[in-house]
Every structure is written in structure tokens, then in C-alpha cells.
Amino acid sequence: MDEAQATRTHHHRHLEHARAQVIELLSRQAVERELVHRSEAVIGAARQDVVAQLVERQHHAALQQRLAHFHPADIAFVLEALEVDARALAWSLVRPERRGAVLLETTAAVRRALVQSMPVSEIADVVRPLDPEDIADLVQDLPEEDRRQVLAQLDQTDQAEVRSVLSFPPDSVGAAMDLDFVQVREDASLEAVLRLLRRRRELPAHTNELIVVDRGNRLRGFLPLAKLLLGDPDDQVAQAMSRDPVFFYTDDRMPEAANAFEKYDLVSAPVVNLHDQVVGRITVDAVVDDIRERAQTEGLRKVGLSEADEDLFAPLQQAARRRWPWLAINLATAFLASRVIDAFEGVIAAVVALAALMPIVASIGGNSGNQSVALVIRALALKAVSAAQWRRLLLRELGIALTNGALWGLALGAATWMLYRNAALAGVIAVALLLNLTVAAAVGVCAPVLLQRFGRDPVMGSSIILTATTDSMGFFIFLGLAGIFLA
């Protein structure tokens, strides 16, 4: 049992504790260092407390040791949880040869901050031990000039491979593919394949199958390792292999690959160029990363934030400024709605109750429309609805809006009547709610579809368009009806 106990160090509960401890220690160290610096500045820079320095060095050595036992992904977790000073300290305590692996595991925002803090020569040292596709991942955010300098310090083969990966669009399978894979010819015997593998001594990660190609390097099928293990060594690869591999072109988009991995339960799949020649493979870990990243940024994009905002400890001014475009757009649409109200000043002056009631109509419209938006965005992501069926979906959402609009319009009308004893006012708000829910359903279905068709981001744009419409139209319909029937 004692050894089984020891293996538990990798288990998340213990791990969480260990990470939390290190984060705590690093934060405290950074604060202490800051205090020492400040007191030095006050007392005079000349005074060097040798004892304090020794203690600090000892602490750092202990922390360095602990970090050395962490998986790169856990070091990345620690870095993300630290504030700027403590993060710099932690980064200096990570062994140089592990820094590349750690960078690969951090979120895009933290990675960018760390890479930009390093001189070019250090970046080259850090990325050198990595695979070409990972190097490409790390250097792609660098300014053109820095990237060229980093690449120049790598050896020729690496340079060429990194350049080839960088030539694919960021969202494509080509940019995410793994260049390290084992391919065999279909006319080889399983025995010969086994000998080939033994000579390699090690297989690339996530190799659950070998890729089978013909003389022209074109994809023919795949040979699962299990078949190789269990098959007759004298058999030919062609006899043992599976013939209809799921494969991707370098220019296929990652979400499509993710759909295929989910559906066909893949671990890896070959990637081919336009001549059907195998140029790499895509593995499930790249797909998992892609799905998670996409899911996480979707929640942020919906409210106008970008992945840069993932870094919770970026400087305050930067973070504040990144929110300006969103605030500006919202201020503009709110101002528009305000002008609609302003046009009905006379009606409001005559019946002040309208001012209290009008936000209800606008608000319910926005909330109800956002339900349609969420359904449509999900359908768009899954491509579950054909072009012809969009019309039916629209009719369905309109049907729901009319049903619920009539029902809740009556409820709101009744409440209004009880508060104000004004039958005309009650009727006006009931009809306004019904109409605004209908507008919300129409815009909620059409906005995402149209945004996507014109190549814009439906996740971010739809709710802006929706709320702008439901606010303005909500006020317009309600106050307009009031102007006709009440004034």
C-alpha cells in the first residue's frame, strides 16, 4: 500500500494543496522582497543585510526544488494564479530547460506576457528543445522582427519546419498538427514494421496507430498498434490495416476536426495535403485544448472581452482600456434608446406612470430574445439546422414569442391595472409586451445567422444588436401606443 500511497502525489486533491502552498509562498516572498527594496531605498541603498539575503536565497532554493517536482501544467497554473511581481519571481525559479514546456501550458494572455518579458536570445534557448509545431505556437505572437531573430538562432531543419507550420492559418488543422508520426508502407510485413519500431526505441505520444502510405506517400489506411501486437508477424500491413481512415486536409478548420473527433471517438488522425500525401497528424490532446479554449473564450466574447483578459493580474490601466470598445458600443446603443424616449417627452409628461413602466417592456424583450440567440448560436456551432429549416426555426420562435407574449402580457396588464386602475394603460402595456417579444424573437434568430453569413462573430455581435433593438423598439412601441391611446 505504501507505494500506491506515494503514487497519489499526482492526485488532484494533494496536488491542489501543494500548488496552493507554493502560490502562497511565492506571493509572500514577492511581498517581502518588495518590502526589503523599499526599506533599502529609505535607509540607503548601500546597506546590504547579508543575513536577510542568505535567508532569501535559502527560501528560493527550496521553492525551486518544489517547482522542479511539478508537472509543467501545474507550474503554468501557479504562474497564472500569481500577481505580476510574484510571477516574475516564480518564472526565474523555473529551470531554463523546462521553461518551454511550461509556456506551452499557460493561457495565451500569460504566455504573451512572459514571452514579451524575455530577450530574443533567451526565447531561442527556451524554445529550442520543443517540437516545431510548439515553437510555431510560441513565436507566432512575437513582432515580425523578433520572430525572425528567434528563428535565425535555431538549426536549419527546425527553421524550415516552424516556417511551414506558421504558413497555415491560425485556426486550421495544419497549424495544430503534429509533425512527428510513424508511417509504414502497405507492402511491408508486420515483422518488418516491428523491427522498424524497435530501431526507433520510442514512439511519439498518442501513437495508437501507424499511418499506412503508398510509394507516393499518399494515405492508404492505418494500422492500430493492437493489430500489430496481436497479428501474425508474417502478415502484410495491407492485410492487417483498416482502410477507411478519418483524415483531414491541412486547411480544414479545427472546430470541424473537433466534431469528427467527438463523433468517431478518435485518438489521432492523419493530415494530408491537396495531393493526399500525409504531412502530419492531429492528436486528441490538441483537440481537447482547442475545445476548452473555444468554450472558455465564448463566455468572454459574449460580453466583449478577449482572451487577453484571461490574465487576471495584468496591469489595471491595460485591463480598463481593453473594455473601452464594449462600453462605447453600449453607451451608443443606450443613447439611441434614450433618444427614442426623448421623442415622446410630451406623452411622459402627461402620464408619468409611463416612465416607470417602460423599462419592463424593454427588459423582458431583451431577456426573451437572448434565449433565441443562445439556441441559434448553439445550432450554428453544431450545424444542426439546414438552410431550409432556418425558416421553420424562425416561425417556431415567433410562435413561442406570441404564445408567451399573450400570456405574460395579460399578467403584466393585470398587474398594471391593479396598480394604476387605468384600463387603457393596462391594454397598452400588454400589447407592447406581445409586440416586443415578437420583435425580439425575429432579431434573436436572424442576427446570429446573418452575422455568421457575413463572416462576423455571432457570439459577440448578436447580443449587442438584439439589446439595441429590443430597447429602442420596446420604448418606441410602448410609448407610441401610449401616445395614440392615452394622450
Next chain:
Amino acid sequence: MDEAQATRTHHHRHLEHARAQVIELLSRQAVERELVHRSEAVIGAARQDVVAQLVERQHHAALQQRLAHFHPADIAFVLEALEVDARALAWSLVRPERRGAVLLETTAAVRRALVQSMPVSEIADVVRPLDPEDIADLVQDLPEEDRRQVLAQLDQTDQAEVRSVLSFPPDSVGAAMDLDFVQVREDASLEAVLRLLRRRRELPAHTNELIVVDRGNRLRGFLPLAKLLLGDPDDQVAQAMSRDPVFFYTDDRMPEAANAFEKYDLVSAPVVNLHDQVVGRITVDAVVDDIRERAQTEGLRKVGLSEADEDLFAPLQQAARRRWPWLAINLATAFLASRVIDAFEGVIAAVVALAALMPIVASIGGNSGNQSVALVIRALALKAVSAAQWRRLLLRELGIALTNGALWGLALGAATWMLYRNAALAGVIAVALLLNLTVAAAVGVCAPVLLQRFGRDPVMGSSIILTATTDSMGFFIFLGLAGIFLA
């Protein structure tokens, strides 16, 4: 090239086309059948058009053939894209022995609809060929009584295994684990292991490593297939195996497993009980499904929809009724905000411009606060922030709110002054915006954290609480200040 061409049938572009065609054909068939039924009802049920029946049967046979060539996941896609009548038709054309596999691939809502449409004996036939964990997945939504009847029709071993899977909570690793795995003893030779595998003839899907256990069935390590392929057959398993496996307990939660799979790039991992005995394994395909499902329902939950709403073709009345709770809550909070305005009727009657300006303050507060909510929910999902650091995150969001509130407050104040030439009004709206953004930041950070702490869903509850606060407080602050300085 021609064979490589043939393999492309699995490729998504061709596949999309094939699926779209079948969906089109099925929809048309269902409509035609409906028309025939209707005309029969009009002309008289006795008249049976033999020719029409023959044509229909021919069409169905052709469709059945095409569906037979589809992967279960693609049939599931077709079912989800079809309206109720066409879906029933398509389901009847799926071969009975494939129905279980297809059900596993559909979304929860469609699966539930299909399962509920089948008699108990048919459900038993459909699930019989499946693995116990998959059977558990399908029968768990059935009413208690039906579930018992279905299980009673399975053989004894299956019954016991399904019951054991059903005993784990739905969100746990135990409920998602795979009971089919290969375990070997550490004192066996690689040669002996190879012999054992050859006797099995086939390995379970996603077997990239064998699980190594001791005499008491306790987890000791894992043996990658690659090691088995490349190692010396005379070596002992103990020499070739890796000793610190990432493993899970049956009661670990799936999101934790997903984090570990993402971080350590796993394909499969052993699952142990409280005595560290191996009882199953969790594979990357289950993790991918879990991540996707969670990401997709998050977008829906945010606007008060559930996974039941995934079925875009469920009856309209049902769909409308499912939205009532959300509408009711929103109506209640909007009403609350309306009462706040009502309290300031006198001020608005004196300065009607207030009515036009007040929604701006409320709306910007809501949008800005939702940015804080999105950041916090993401941090909660990743557990990236320790308890002590929440305070710092709160201070940071407050800092951003004060910065941007001051800046955009000035902008809005300036715009107001230009429109109304009223310095007091401009000052009031500037200060109100600043204060409401601060309230929004505080609520935006605290609401999700507190909801999570009290075991509620932060994704769904946070934005309701936030908007209720920013609306009411926005009106209260703005009209309150106006009452003091303008009236």
C-alpha cells in the same frame, strides 16, 4: 488514387452533403405521407392507392439503405435535424440492431424523446448489445418502474453491472467509467502479457496502456502498449511499467477529470475504489463528450434554458412553457426596478429629461457588470484563484470600474450637457454612472462566488442577480441624486 478517393466518403464535406440529402428526402417523405393521410381522411379511409404505397415503400427501402451506410453519429445528426414526423419515419428506418449505438450519439433531449416513444420490451432489445455503462446512460432517464422492467430483461451479469454504474452520482467519474479494460500483474513477463493479449484477440477501444495491479487488485502503475511492443519479452512488467499513473476515484467529479486529461494529455486513466482497487478506467472520448456537453449547456443555462431545449423540434407548447420560470423571474425583477422609478414620480414630472436618461445608467451598469461575471465564472471553472486572492480580484474590478466610470461618466456628462445645457443634470448623470459601475463590479464579482459557495449554479443565477441590482440601483442612484440636486 481511386482508392484514396473512396476513403474520402468519411470526409466531412462529402458527409455533410450526404446528410443534407437524406434529411431533405426524409422531410419530404414525411410531408407526403401526411398529405396522403389527409387526403385519405377526406376521400374516405377505404380507398387504398396501391401504386402510391408501392412508390412509398420503394423510397423507404432506398433511404434505409443509405442510412445503413452512415456512422451512428451521423444518423443521430440526421435525427436531430428532423421535425417530429420525419424523425419518427427516420427512426423506423434505422436497423433495430443499430438503434442502441445511434441513441448513444444523440443529444439528451432527442434521446429522451425517442426512448419514451418505445415500449419497454423494445428498449430492452435496443440496449442489449451495448456495454453496461452505455445501457446505464440510456435507462437512467426512464421512470423507476420502466427501468426495472428493462433491466429484468437483460442477463444477470449485465443487470448487476448496470446497477453498479447507476449507483454512482450522474456527474461522477464512476458513472462515466468504462468497465472493459485489460489489467496485468507486475510480476508477469512481457512475453506472458503478449500471450494473454493474443488470447483475447481484440483490445477494448482506447487501450493505449495496460493497467498494472498487485495480487490484491490494487493499482501499481501502467504499461504503455509501445513499451510492450518495443521492450525485451523476457523483462518483467514491473521493469517496463510507469510508476506514477494519474488515476481517479469513482466519486471524483468529471470536470476535475477533464482538467487532468487536458493538463497531462491523457488517453485513458484507471479508476479505483476507496481501497485503491482498480474498478474501471476513464477514456478520452468520455472526457471530450463531457467537455462539449458542459460548454454547450453553459450558453443555454446563462439564459435560463435547459438541455431539454436542445431539441429544436419539440412541440411548441412544451417549449413555450419551459421558458415561463425565466420570464417570471425577469418580470419580477423588472417590476422591482419599475417600483423604484415610481417612487421618484415627482422628480420625473419636474424634469422629464430624467425619464429619457435613466435607462442609460442602468444599461451600462448591467453590461459592465456582466464582464466581471464572465471573468469570475471562468476563474471558478478553472479554480485559478485562491480564496485569499478573491479579495484582490474584487479590488481590481472595482479599480477598473472607478477608472472607466470616471472616464465614461465624463463623456456621458458632456453629451448630456450638450443636449440639455443643464450642468446639474450633466453632473448627476456622470456621478450616477460612476457609482452604478462600482456597484456592478462588486455584485459581478461577489454574486458568482457566493452562489457557488452555497451550491447554486453561478452560470444561471449570476446574471439575474446582477441585472436586478444594476437596474434597481441604477434608477435609484440616478433619480435619487436628481431628487437632491435638481428638484
